[in-house]
Amino acid sequence: MITISHLSKTYVNPDGSTLQVLKDVNCEIKPGEVISIIGPSGTGKSTLLRSMNLLDLPTGGSILVDGEDILQKGYPIHKMRQKVGMVFQNFNLFEHMTVLENVMYAPYVLRKEPKEQVREESMALLRKVELAEKADVYPSSLSGGQKQRVAIARALAMKPEVILFDEPTSALDPTMVGEVLSVIRHLAKEGMTMIIVTHEMKFAYDVSTRIFFMNEGIIYEEGTPKQIFDHPRRSATKAFVQRIRKAVFEVGSRDFDFLDMDSQIRQFCNKYNIGDKADKALRLCRLMIRDILGGAHFPLTVRITYSELSDQTAMDFMVENLETSPLASASPESLDELRSLCREIIEEPTSRGFRVKLLL
Numbered sequence: 001m002i003t004i005s006h007l008s009k010t011y012v013n014p015d016g017s018t019l020q021v022l023k024d025v026n027c028e029i030k031p032g033e034v035i036s037i038i039g040p041s042g043t044g045k046s047t048l049l050r051s052m053n054l055l056d057l058p059t060g061g062s063i064l065v066d067g068e069d070i071l072q073k074g075y076p077i078h079k080m081r082q083k084v085g086m087v088f089q090n091f092n093l094f095e096h097m098t099v100l101e102n103v104m105y106a107p108y109v110l111r112k113e114p115k116e117q118v119r120e121e122s123m124a125l126l127r128k129v130e131l132a133e134k135a136d137v138y139p140s141s142l143s144g145g146q147k148q149r150v151a152i153a154r155a156l157a158m159k160p161e162v163i164l165f166d167e168p169t170s171a172l173d174p175t176m177v178g179e180v181l182s183v184i185r186h187l188a189k190e191g192m193t194m195i196i197v198t199h200e201m202k203f204a205y206d207v208s209t210r211i212f213f214m215n216e217g218i219i220y221e222e223g224t225p226k227q228i229f230d231h232p233r234r235s236a237t238k239a240f241v242q243r244i245r246k247a248v249f250e251v252g253s254r255d256f257d258f259l260d261m262d263s264q265i266r267q268f269c270n271k272y273n274i275g276d277k278a279d280k281a282l283r284l285c286r287l288m289i290r291d292i293l294g295g296a297h298f299p300l301t302v303r304i305t306y307s308e309l310s311d312q313t314a315m316d317f318m319v320e321n322l323e324t325s326p327l328a329s330a331s332p333e334s335l336d337e338l339r340s341l342c343r344e345i346i347e348e349p350t351s352r353g354f355r356v357k358l359l360l
């Protein structure tokens with residue numbers, strides 16, 4: 001359906017210096033595939049998507065859509081836009097049009113299809129993204145998640161052969177990421193061909209037929225989700241997919257600002273969409289530091305980690321100069337509570353002391 005060969009893009013800055021963003025991109029995408037593009041920021045993921053939709057003009061190479069090179073002079077842009085839909089990070093809805101008018105715009109105004117038919121089809125699309133009730137309101141009254149679902153309905157209204165998504169959930173409040181991903185999952189089940197730039201690793205793992213890991217302007221490694229996430233071949237891929245988020249606190253004495261640590265742990269949980277774990281994490285800090293360690297073992301390192309891929313949250317309490325597990329001398333009540341809050345408790349000596357690792 002889409003064949004990209006030796007695609008390159010060099011930006012010329014105002015001062016005359018150049019930046020080669022795409023170096024040599026090659027890939028082939030077949031109907032029904034769901035491709036997730038992952039990779040560090042600044043590696044050309046957006047530029048690649050925008051090139052496929054002619055929002056950016058590549059400097060070299062070719063993009064064949066259904067056998068025709070869309071980069072060739074004279075290739076009609078409207079024909080390509082009809083085949084290739086796009087959903088942006090910031091929704092890009094027409095703010096002065098109602099939700100229904102947004103969805104109807106392309107088929108009715110651009111393609112001049114009969115109004116009643118377009119209205120019916122657009123309502124059906126709004127139903128599909130569960131926003132039929134909002135047909136007559138303006139985008140400004142919608143939440144981010146709702147706006148993005150309208151944007152998806154609007155892209156679908158062109159009956160495209162493929163939809164490109166550029167970080168469709170990264171502008172959203174974490175509580176709204178799920179509703180947008182669930183619409184995309186649904187489209188995937190229906191066999192829609194999609195190319196999705198995303199940082200949602202678990203989603204990419206579940207929904208994709210193939211993953212492209214982009215790095216340094218090329219598709220650095222590609223494969224099935226299993227190959228890329230579970231058995232990456234190249235070290236840069238491995239470092240990227242196994243990335244673990246963490247926040248670390250060095251507690252030097254009992255005068256440490258514990259309230260600030262609480263706030264930061266809460267922020268960490270909200271940021272990585274595990275807000276439901278925040279109360280538990282704070283309770284574990286109290287339990288470990290005050291009840292079990294008796295507020296008497298410092299320095300102490302507290303670490304909270306979250307691995308998006310395995311969806312695992314852990315808390316580490318590393319006490320220096322301690323040779324045996326502090327749990328050995330803890331009261332039965334504290335231990336009971338600890339067990340009730342954790343999925344697993346790991347006790348291990350380290351080179352500098354003793355670590356208790358709690359899996360939430």
Ligand code: ADP
Pocket residue numbers: 011012013019021040041042043044045046047048
């Ligand atoms: P990604 O989506 O992977 O984060 P982008 O494709 O947005 O990466 O950008 C890749 C690089 O190209 C970045 O360094 C960015 O600053 C640069 N870039 C993007 N658009 C332009 C532009 N219009 N002019 C100059 N440089 C640009």
Ligand code: MG
Pocket residue numbers: 045046047
């Ligand atoms: Mg981008």
